[in-house]
Amino acid sequence: MKFTVNQKELLNNLLIVNKAVSNKNIQPLLSGIYLETKDDNKLIIRGTDMELGIESEIGALVDESGKIVLPSKYFVEIVRKLPMVDLELSTEENNQIKIVYGSSEIKLNYYDGNEYPSIHDFVGECILKIKGDDLVNAISLSQVVVSTDMTRPIFTGILLEIKNDKLNFVSSDTHRLCYTYVENIEKNVDKWESIVPAKSLKEVAYIIHEDEEIEIHITSNRILFKSRNIKVTSRLIEGKFVNYEQVIPKEFSTEINIIKKSLLDSLERAFVLTRDEIKSKLNTVKFNIKEKILIISSRASEVGDIYEEIPIYLQGNEIELGFNGKYLIEILRNIDGEEISINLNEPQSPGIIKGTQGNEKFIYLILPVRLQ
Amino acid sequence: MKFTVNQKELLNNLLIVNKAVSNKNIQPLLSGIYLETKDDNKLIIRGTDMELGIESEIGALVDESGKIVLPSKYFVEIVRKLPMVDLELSTEENNQIKIVYGSSEIKLNYYDGNEYPSIHDFVGECILKIKGDDLVNAISLSQVVVSTDMTRPIFTGILLEIKNDKLNFVSSDTHRLCYTYVENIEKNVDKWESIVPAKSLKEVAYIIHEDEEIEIHITSNRILFKSRNIKVTSRLIEGKFVNYEQVIPKEFSTEINIIKKSLLDSLERAFVLTRDEIKSKLNTVKFNIKEKILIISSRASEVGDIYEEIPIYLQGNEIELGFNGKYLIEILRNIDGEEISINLNEPQSPGIIKGTQGNEKFIYLILPVRLQ
Numbered sequence: 159m160k161f162t163v164n165q166k167e168l169l170n171n172l173l174i175v176n177k178a179v180s181n182k183n184i185q186p187l188l189s190g191i192y193l194e195t196k197d198d199n200k201l202i203i204r205g206t207d208m209e210l211g212i213e214s215e216i217g218a219l220v221d222e223s224g225k226i227v228l229p230s231k232y233f234v235e236i237v238r239k240l241p242m243v244d245l246e247l248s249t250e251e252n253n254q255i256k257i258v259y260g261s262s263e264i265k266l267n268y269y270d271g272n273e274y275p276s277i278h279d280f281v282g283e284c285i286l287k288i289k290g291d292d293l294v295n296a297i298s299l300s301q302v303v304v305s306t307d308m309t310r311p312i313f314t315g316i317l318l319e320i321k322n323d324k325l326n327f328v329s330s331d332t333h334r335l336c337y338t339y340v341e342n343i344e345k346n347v348d349k350w351e352s353i354v355p356a357k358s359l360k361e362v363a364y365i366i367h368e369d370e371e372i373e374i375h376i377t378s379n380r381i382l383f384k385s386r387n388i389k390v391t392s393r394l395i396e397g398k399f400v401n402y403e404q405v406i407p408k409e410f411s412t413e414i415n416i417i418k419k420s421l422l423d424s425l426e427r428a429f430v431l432t433r434d435e436i437k438s439k440l441n442t443v444k445f446n447i448k449e450k451i452l453i454i455s456s457r458a459s460e461v462g463d464i465y466e467e468i469p470i471y472l473q474g475n476e477i478e479l480g481f482n483g484k485y486l487i488e489i490l491r492n493i494d495g496e497e498i499s500i501n502l503n504e505p506q507s508p509g510i511i512k513g514t515q516g517n518e519k520f521i522y523l524i525l526p527v528r529l530q
Numbered sequence: 531m532k533f534t535v536n537q538k539e540l541l542n543n544l545l546i547v548n549k550a551v552s553n554k555n556i557q558p559l560l561s562g563i564y565l566e567t568k569d570d571n572k573l574i575i576r577g578t579d580m581e582l583g584i585e586s587e588i589g590a591l592v593d594e595s596g597k598i599v600l601p602s603k604y605f606v607e608i609v610r611k612l613p614m615v616d617l618e619l620s621t622e623e624n625n626q627i628k629i630v631y632g633s634s635e636i637k638l639n640y641y642d643g644n645e646y647p648s649i650h651d652f653v654g655e656c657i658l659k660i661k662g663d664d665l666v667n668a669i670s671l672s673q674v675v676v677s678t679d680m681t682r683p684i685f686t687g688i689l690l691e692i693k694n695d696k697l698n699f700v701s702s703d704t705h706r707l708c709y710t711y712v713e714n715i716e717k718n719v720d721k722w723e724s725i726v727p728a729k730s731l732k733e734v735a736y737i738i739h740e741d742e743e744i745e746i747h748i749t750s751n752r753i754l755f756k757s758r759n760i761k762v763t764s765r766l767i768e769g770k771f772v773n774y775e776q777v778i779p780k781e782f783s784t785e786i787n788i789i790k791k792s793l794l795d796s797l798e799r800a801f802v803l804t805r806d807e808i809k810s811k812l813n814t815v816k817f818n819i820k821e822k823i824l825i826i827s828s829r830a831s832e833v834g835d836i837y838e839e840i841p842i843y844l845q846g847n848e849i850e851l852g853f854n855g856k857y858l859i860e861i862l863r864n865i866d867g868e869e870i871s872i873n874l875n876e877p878q879s880p881g882i883i884k885g886t887q888g889n890e891k892f893i894y895l896i897l898p899v900r901l902q
Contacts, residue, residue: 229833232802232803232833232834235802236799236802236803239795239798239799239802240799241795254834254835261838261839262796262836262837262838262839263836263837263838264799264803264834264835264836264837265834265835265836266833266834267832267833267834423611423613424634426611427608427611427612427636430604430607430608430611431604431608431636460639461601461604461638461639462604462626462636462637462638462639463626463636463637464634464635464636464637465634465635465636466633466634466635467633467634
């Protein structure tokens with residue numbers, strides 16, 4: 159194996175691929191980065207922890223094809239600290255790869271690349287195409303209400319569902335639920351359901367190019383996202399997602415429109431006072447919805463009190479109820495747009511938060527908490 | 531107590547004072563921030579953990595003088611999240627202070643300010659004046675070779691010494707020593723020695739205004755740095771510092787000049803290979819000094835090898851010796867200037883690193899390590 163590659167381009171792509179590599183993995187191959195050169199002047203870089211897999215393809219001047227695995231911990235840091243020049247890499251007899259830069263050189267011990275797992279490419283039963291920015295947006299909306307409790311795995315994932323010509327994204331941490339969708343997608347099936355680990359989708363959203371079209375391949379146990387030079391694959395989560403359509407109310411007796419920033423700022427101040435409450439851990443904030451104002455208040459006797467008035471536009475009934483301030487803050491921080499709509503029924507029934515005109519492609523469902 | 535203050539100015543000064551406050555302090559007063567208003571339209575803000583003390587004075591519209599202590603954990607975060615407007619603060623009957631902003635308000639429980647420790651101002655036996663940027667520069671040079679081992683307290687501090695019309699700064703972690711000085715200072719004594727905790731000086735360097743003249747007051751157990759509106763005080767460390775003059779060699783058989791960045795980059799690459807060495811923890815890097823080049827090499831068999839050539843200007847003897855790469859990296863990262871000079875004698879004798887023309891006001895002494 160012998161090739162020349164630009165330091166900066168190599169580093170940028172190593173940093174991407176490295177997101178799938180765990181340095182703590184006891185299997186040396188899985189704590190390593192796979193490099194493969196072919197005669198077509200391409201360098202393929204791969205990393206995986208078997209859950210997530212990332213592949214990147216970059217241009218390189220290939221003198222000799224081959225495949226090796228290098229310890230990511232050392233290789234990535236070395237490349238990061240090399241000068242911004244063309245690097246000549248060549249394998250030597252004693253299982254070392256030599257990296258030459260100017261009159262200096264570093265030799266690193268490598269592993270044989272033939273044993274490296276081949277999970278990075280496959281053809282799906284379900285194949286669809288989606289615009290990169292639509293995918294990133296849907297992931298980013300869903301991400302915020304995902305659970306990290308591994309004892310109930312389906313809530314650590316995001317449901318990807320093809321139904322009624324839409325690609326639906328649904329997630330829930332059991333206190334909150336997010337529903338969003340993408341329309342006008344190319345697809346080879348009419349119905350499909352998979353639960354994808356939210357952690358994997360977070361990396362997908364971070365890595366893929368928003369201005370490209372992404373091809374998605376899904377089998378019964380893996381999903382693959384392909385863009386021009388990057389492939390990200392993930393295992394799926396087994397199980398059946400909750401029936402989200404049944405949970406989301408369709409009619410409401412109270413609807414308010416409110417400036418998102420005013421509500422968010424107020425909740426963040428209230429949260430400072432309630433975040434250390436030992437009694438409930440509910441960070442309870444009281445919403446008192448009146449004709450033209452929302453009164454936000456909390457009482458955390460050891461620390462102090464807050465009382466804020468925020469102007470609103472109300473349709474329907476006045477109502478008084480409690481929310482977990484932290485849960486609301488996380489949702490509001492994650493929503494674009496100046497104004498939001500909050501729709502409610504009884505003080506103990508789930509409410510929904512959505513955008514207003516032109517920003518209506520998502521719904522967050524949130525459960526109120528009892529006021530003490 | 532009643533006053534009006536600008537949110538942004540209050541926040542900026544709270545963040546400074548808060549550096550002396552430990553939220554974990556079990557004494558409520560010491561985990562709090564002291565506020566005092568006087569009739570001269572000044573708000574005085576203080577924080578201390580008894581080791582370090584910081585006071586800041588800002589303008590405020592004072593309607594009623596008074597002194598209280600607020601829990602820093604809540605007060606600072608609340609002020610951070612308040613709108614950028616004038617805030618009206620007034621104490622109420624039930625030991626609460628009311629913060630009014632627009633039509634909203636927050637009430638925080640406060641402690642009586644009369645019990646708060648008064649360590650923030652005093653007149654020193656030794657008084658001197660020094661330019662802010664000289665002080666910051668000397669602290670920043672000394673800081674890097676300080677120990678964190680609290681069992682030998684003097685090495686966790688920096689010696690401030692008045693001698694021969696200079697203010698000397700000396701620090702050591704027993705592997706390395708730094709000597710630097712400031713000339714032309716105003717002072718009321720000819721000789722003085724104090725050891726100041728490096729942690730305190732780090733905050734001083736961060737907080738004081740570099741373009742101001744700083745007045746320093748020292749007693750037998752505390753030091754005070756005074757600038758226009760900020761005072762920082764620290765306890766001193768008891769004990770006698772090492773006789774640094776005896777330790778620093780005056781003559782050398784090898785002197786090289788080298789571009790600092792070339793050496794630093796090379797050492798950083800070598801460090802990636804040696805940082806996990808279990809055997810020695812010495813991060814040993816071999817220096818082979820020849821007529822026109824320095825050859826840097828390391829051998830860390832489990833990971834790989836490095837060999838680098840760096841051009842140098844040599845006066846005196848060729849020599850081969852070992853250094854702890856990490857110790858050198860920390861020193862080099864901390865030095866300004868393009869070129870440095872390294873002066874050596876035997877492979878087991880201490881060497882020194884200093885700047886070249888126009889950058890010669892400091893010396894780092896460093897002990898070589900044995901090559902295995």
